[in-house]
Amino acid sequence: MRITFDAAPLVSGKLTGIGRCEKEQTAALAAMFREDRCEYSFFTSGKDDRMEHMRKLAGKNIKLNPSSFSGYIYRAASAAVPVPYSYFFGRRSDITHFFNYIVPAGVHGRKVVTVHDMVCKAFPETVRTRTRLMLAAGLEKSMQRADIIVTDSEFSRREIDKYYPEYSEKVRVVYCGTETNIFRPISSPETVGAVKQYLGISGSYFLYIGTVEPRKNLLRLVRAYRLFLENHSGDVPKLVLAGAKGWLCGDIYEEVSRPELEGKVILTGYVPDSHMPYLMNGAEAFLFPSLYEGFGLPPLEAMACGVPVLTSA
Numbered sequence: 001m002r003i004t005f006d007a008a009p010l011v012s013g014k015l016t017g018i019g020r021c022e023k024e025q026t027a028a029l030a031a032m033f034r035e036d037r038c039e040y041s042f043f044t045s046g047k048d049d050r051m052e053h054m055r056k057l058a059g060k061n062i063k064l065n066p067s068s069f070s071g072y073i074y075r076a077a078s079a080a081v082p083v084p085y086s087y088f089f090g091r092r093s094d095i096t097h098f099f100n101y102i103v104p105a106g107v108h109g110r111k112v113v114t115v116h117d118m119v120c121k122a123f124p125e126t127v128r129t130r131t132r133l134m135l136a137a138g139l140e141k142s143m144q145r146a147d148i149i150v151t152d153s154e155f156s157r158r159e160i161d162k163y164y165p166e167y168s169e170k171v172r173v174v175y176c177g178t179e180t181n182i183f184r185p186i187s188s189p190e191t192v193g194a195v196k197q198y199l200g201i202s203g204s205y206f207l208y209i210g211t212v213e214p215r216k217n218l219l220r221l222v223r224a225y226r227l228f229l230e231n232h233s234g235d236v237p238k239l240v241l242a243g244a245k246g247w248l249c250g251d252i253y254e255e256v257s258r259p260e261l262e263g264k265v266i267l268t269g270y271v272p273d274s275h276m277p278y279l280m281n282g283a284e285a286f287l288f289p290s291l292y293e294g295f296g297l298p299p300l301e302a303m304a305c306g307v308p309v310l311t312s313a
Contacts, residue, residue, distance in 0.1 A: 004093040007040035009100050010057055011050050014270050017297050022099040023057060030061035039063040041089040043071030065089055078104055079137060101135060103142040113146040117294025118159040119215060126215035128247040143167045150174050152295040176295050183304040186281040195278040199268045204237040207283035209298050213246030217289040222255045237284045244270040280305045
């Protein structure tokens with residue numbers, strides 16, 4: 001059996017939750033097979049840096065099957081015309097797994113798709129317009145095309161059943177895990193201190209890690225922190241928001257810029273995977289006040305580090 005993993009969530013050097021989820025699941029799946037059966041398919045547009053990045057991710061168990069065509073043009077064209085996926089990646093695979101909601105037209109063999117959540121239905125106002133339109137046009141078609149739909153939790157399985165009951169028999173829950181050899185208690189204050197210094201953090205801090213976007217409820221978090229400052233004297237921990245700038249986040253940055261929060265709220269930008277366990281270990285508590293999550297890896301990673309978690313229900 002030949003297995004293809006669509007690597008669109010992996011080709012960027014800055015992996016988000018979906019990319020990290022695919023990275024670990026595909027590495028584990030490939031390690032189950034002694035033979036050379038698995039491959040990553042991805043568009044490169046001739047960018048050599050993507051090839052080198054993917055070679056590192058693939059390791060010895062996963063082969064590369066790149067296409068030099070533009071992935072952006074392919075996705076834009078596919079929204080209007082069902083351009084066959086197999087035209088770019090061949091017809092060798094028996095199964096192709098897509099990890100980011102969408103199964104394109106013309107995929108050879110059986111098809112698996114991971115649908116992480118139903119935020120596009122439950123909280124559409126928190127989803128970037130481009131993503132919302134893509135899911136509105138393609139999600140149901142994807143679930144029709146898929147032989148199996150994978151999701152991250154029993155909650156997400158119930159959500160899919162709520163909005164798309166006709167596909168409930170296809171859904172399988174594959175639970176999320178974490179790398180406990182990486183996310184673990186770290187007893188080296190020097191290493192934690194070096195990462196803090198690199199990111200411009202001093203003293204004690206509360207920590208959020210994730211994209212800066214509306215669904216993460218960060219505006220409310222910053223306002224709650226401001227109230228906390230007003231009602232507590234002395235050495236109050238800083239609030240560190242670690243993550244890439246997302247969409248519809250202007251009001252969050254505006255709130256952070258208030259004079260009374262100067263030097264108290266730290267925006268680090270994107271944090272590399274290699275820094276995250278140290279950043280988590282240094283925190284007084286990990287904060288995750290999301291409005292909606294299919295699962296949410298960061299609280300699990302924080303708990304694996306032995307850090308208390310404050311999260312929404």
